[in-house]
Amino acid sequence: MERSIEDVRGGKIIFLSHCMLNQNAKVKGIAIYPGMIKPLVEVLLEKDIAVFQMPCPETSYYGSLRWGQVKDQYNTPMFRAHCRAIAERVLDQVEEYLRGGYEVLGFVMMDGSPVCGLRKTPQPDPLDSTWGGMTWYIPKQQFVDDSGVYCEILKDEVEKRGLSHIPFVSFPEVEDVGSEEDALSDIRTLLP
DSSP: OOOOOOOOOOOEEEEEOGGGTOGGGSOTTOOSSSSSOHHHHHHHHHTTOEEEEOOOHHHHHHOTTOOOOOHHHHOSHHHHHHHHHHHHHHHHHHHHHHHTTOEEEEEEEEETOTTTOSSEEEEESSTTSOOOSOTTOOOOEEEEESOOHHHHHHHHHHHHTTOTTSOEEEEESSGGGOOHHHHHHHHHTTOO
16 A cells, blocks of 8 residues: 655754753742743754653652752762663663664753752752751752753763763753753754
């Protein structure tokens, strides 16, 4: 039987932190767009780039009503195991796309996140203080030069699988960790 469908797929895919396509996954009070990060989506649409939305480790572990936390609070053996399981499934997908002849353009992480930050992540301020206890006492936080828990694990797994040729870039969660324009410029460098 002759088919009348022409396959026009572009064969290029980029992997995004979950909240870039679903701002509803953010901790309440920090969503910067109503739905998706519109300028990022527009850049990808312009170039006909397919998107893989990585699962959100925070939402799948703590749910949608969680409190904002710093990296130290997520940096537990149990949460790291949760992140490792997600990273392994994501990289299984990466390997399958590569095996199928697709081009994986990169990973776009969410800077400022305690979990998905690439270059910046929140920590207690001062650094030697401890976050924890009742919600009526929440100390200050600061952004430090470090990766979030999931991002660290994802980068380690990428290295273990020999996939370090796939670049990582980031988009800022808040203005304190970078500019959207700089991030979009970095993302454009990954695109054909």
